[in-house]
Amino acid sequence: MTVNMEALLREALAPVEPPAALAQRLEATLVNLTEAAQEELDGWELSAMRDPRNWVRPVAAAVITATAGSALVALRVRGRHRARVEQSNNLRDFAERTLHDIAEEARRILPDR
Amino acid sequence: MVPVPPPSKAELDARFSDVYRAHLRDVYSYSYYRVGNHHDAEDLTEQTFLQAYRHFERALRESEGRPLRPWLIRIAHNLAANFYRDRARKPESAIEDAGMISAPHTTESLVEGREELKAILDGVQRLPDDRREALIMRFALGMDNREIARALGRTDGATKVLIHRAIRQLEEMVAEPAASLDGGAGGRA
Numbered sequence: 001m002t003v004n005m006e007a008l009l010r011e012a013l014a015p016v017e018p019p020a021a022l023a024q025r026l027e028a029t030l031v032n033l034t035e036a037a038q039e040e041l042d043g044w045e046l047s048a049m050r051d052p053r054n055w056v057r058p059v060a061a062a063v064i065t066a067t068a069g070s071a072l073v074a075l076r077v078r079g080r081h082r083a084r085v086e087q088s089n090n091l092r093d094f095a096e097r098t099l100h101d102i103a104e105e106a107r108r109i110l111p112d113r
Numbered sequence: 114m115v116p117v118p119p120p121s122k123a124e125l126d127a128r129f130s131d132v133y134r135a136h137l138r139d140v141y142s143y144s145y146y147r148v149g150n151h152h153d154a155e156d157l158t159e160q161t162f163l164q165a166y167r168h169f170e171r172a173l174r175e176s177e178g179r180p181l182r183p184w185l186i187r188i189a190h191n192l193a194a195n196f197y198r199d200r201a202r203k204p205e206s207a208i209e210d211a212g213m214i215s216a217p218h219t220t221e222s223l224v225e226g227r228e229e230l231k232a233i234l235d236g237v238q239r240l241p242d243d244r245r246e247a248l249i250m251r252f253a254l255g256m257d258n259r260e261i262a263r264a265l266g267r268t269d270g271a272t273k274v275l276i277h278r279a280i281r282q283l284e285e286m287v288a289e290p291a292a293s294l295d296g297g298a299g300g301r302a
Contacts, residue, residue: 005233005284006252012233013253018141022155026162030133033166 120173129169133162136185139254143186146249147193149238157196161189183263186250190264229287236286244279251276 120128137158144157165172165188172184237245243265250256250264262272 005280005287008229008233009237009248009252009280009283012230013146013237013249015138015253016142016145016154018137018158019151019155022141022158023137026133026137026159029159030130030162030166033163 119170125170125173128173129166132165132169132181132185136182137162139182140185140189142253143189143249144193146237146253147189147246148196153196157189157192160192161185164188164192179263180260182254182256183260186254186256186264187266190246232287233283236283239286240279240282243275244282247272247275248279248283 140161141154141158144161145151145154148154148157165185172181176184237248240248246265247261250261256264258269258272258276261267261276262269265272265275267275
């Protein structure tokens with residue numbers, strides 16, 4: 001009886017295919033999540049940090065997102081690039097100074113943030 | 114020994130994508146048999162993967178290379194428990210689409226077979242929670258004792274006993290109406 005019952009259970013509890021709409025919706029949500037996270041973290045990847053010119057744009061984008069003042073903040077931060085390079089002891093120090101500048105500029109230009 | 118650096122975000126996302134593709138049907142099947150309808154099963158599946166995404170890095174680290182399916186099913190299991198607690202309800206009856214399950218081969222046995230399968234599905238829904246869950250994992254998802262044990266937080270031995278008792282109880286439940294009818298005392302429709 002048990003063998004028969006197991007066979008019947010396999011039939012009765014056949015795997016259920018998820019609806020296509022669910023898969024599409026879920027994949028879109030996950031893609032949005034991963035892209036958002038990736039944009040934020042691209043600036044932290046060491047490989048991307050080797051060239052300091054790569055720094056301002058992605059970090060500013062993550063911190064400031066799409067606000068009207070973001071271009072202005074990025075320009076002002078970029079304008080202090082040389083000073084930060086001279087003041088920094090190493091890449092991490094440079095990164096911290098860049099972030100600090102971005103936050104400071106964003107605070108000044110975008111007071112609501 | 115040189116410490117292994119943690120995986121990058123891109124690597125984590127790629128691995129999560131693999132896990133998602135490999136187990137979407139498992140999570141959906143589990144959810145469907147657990148809650149009994151497609152609408153709630155979709156919600157449960159979606160919430161399961163979103164929660165899994167949030168905790169994926171830790172799960173990967175703690176799994177030490179073991180399959181992640183039990184972890185996913187455990188998330189679905191916990192969310193389903195919350196679902197019932199929040200809404201203070203149980204599955205209303207048998208699975209909504211019991212008539213859509215795969216049928217036996219011959220026309221004559223088709224009706225008879227479906228009735229038997231419906232009785233089994235009905236019986237599964239009436240089992241105690243832990244026994245029902247174990248049967249869903251075993252027969253809908255094809256999980257082995259070890260995977261089920263991990264998903265339920267039990268030992269392999271306890272899981273083996275649980276499944277054995279679930280099948281025995283189900284056999285008795287399915288046999289009861291037939292016995293009642295044979296005895297002329299009537300029974301469930």
